[in-house]
Amino acid sequence: MTTQRFALGLAGLLGLLASTGCATPKIVEAPQTTLGSIVIYKNGVAYFERYADPKDKTLTLRVPVDRVDDFLKSLSIVDEKTGEPFPISYPTAQNHGDYVDMTIPLPDAPGRLKITYVTESPSWKPSYRIVLDDGGKARLQGWAVVDNTSGEDWKGIRVGVGSTSALSFRYDLHSVRLVERETLTSGEQLALAPPSGGTPYAVATRKVRVLGNIGAGDLAALDGRPIALETTVAAGADSADEGDDHGGGKKAGKVDVAKNRAGLDDHWFDNVRAQAGQHRIRVEGFAQTGDGDPGQASLERANKVKEKLVAMGVPDGNIDVVATGQFNREAVRVLATEQEVA
Structure with a gap:
């Protein structure tokens, strides 16, 4: 897998720079959406924000099977204007090999949609530099090293890093779970x-x-x-x-x-x-x-x-x-x- 690595300058709060594209497979395939912003945390997850202006009555996200649990925990789709949430349906069986299609039914003439989710992402790393000018004054610079493994071009995308740790855990929500019940006689x-x-x-x-x-x-x-x-x-x-x-x-x-x-x-x-x-x-x-x-x-x-x-x-x-x-x-x-x- 090809990974694009880039640095974000830190000035007081963390400053933001753009990334270049990379050739890795996309983690999420959402052709009807555009990537808006990203926040990367230090405990192995990142927050993604996307937007969509759908023309059809459904919106589909293709998600890798091993990340479906992340999306079931965190995926939120709302009307950006009204804040109304939309339900999500997905098949329990795998679809398209290693991917699962998560389908969102939409009403007639829906407004602009805001799509957010948290999924696995490499942790960012801090780096610090001291720069001396001609007058002998020292300037301390802080940098954040970020690995883009999403398969998407982050050029022009607002990318932030969080010094706090978002809640991060694995939990199987995708599998069908049947519980044996006692039969009363x-x-x-x-x-x-x-x-x-x-x-x-x-x-x-x-x-x-x-x-x-x-x-x-x-x-x-x-x-x-x-x-x-x-x-x-x-x-x-x-x-x-x-x-x-x-x-x-x-x-x-x-x-x-x-x-x-x-x-x-x-x-x-x-x-x-x-x-x-x-x-x-x-x-x-x-x-x-x-x-x-x-x-x-x-x-x-x-x-x-x-x-x-x-x-x-x-x-x-x-x-x-x-x-x-x-x-x-x-x-x-x-x-x-x-x-x-x-």
Whole structure:
């Protein structure tokens, strides 16, 4: 790349001289515009100001792909008389090889347009000289060395240099950015509704299996050590084991119960994953003494266990979350049912 280097005299403030043309490819192709002025900063960017008197209903700027982000950050096109801004459209895919066409739709008979942007440019360098005249007096001169890599002729263009640093950073605004969103299932919707009468996990079939009861203390340690889990298996039940609540309620229905203490380890999660292949997994949250909002507290406890199950490989779509709002000795109960909950 050919670079045209020239110097600007500094007198108090920086004086301005003209540059000559250069043969480098143009950074911006804007045949409908004329370059007005430039301010070059010391941190690798420059401010460009252009003007246009368009005759068509659109104005197009061709910008290198690697500079599109600069233009999206800083490009401004306004009516010079009214100050009204104009929107800009551009394709997300590359166009014309290494360039992207940025198109500005214009109204009928638009006025003179002012186009400004900030893009990458070599930093200017200061230089100082002392000149002695015949009388022995010394004169200090300041010069600014500027590199013109824009590919445009700066002859007759007002060029300035800034001693301050304009905001300079790189940020990808051109790429299409898609963010994965969580899919809410009917389980989350059910969790927002108050529990209906009967047992908290009444289902259309009597085949309900309790995979485990998790206490409040163990729930608090869910992100840490293995959890001590009380497993209850109920078969052939008209209504499944509700557990003891703080109101002194009794266990309803005829159940065959087997209990043992076990760690909430990989084996337990493997079992839940296996159950999820044939059944729906139902996670019920219960209220505890001291809860200000029993329903919300129940929901948070159930969702905490659900998140752990999903992280351990249980399909999100196979899990229903229920906030019972009822007080119970256990904080969360995990069940497997053959059908959708009623």
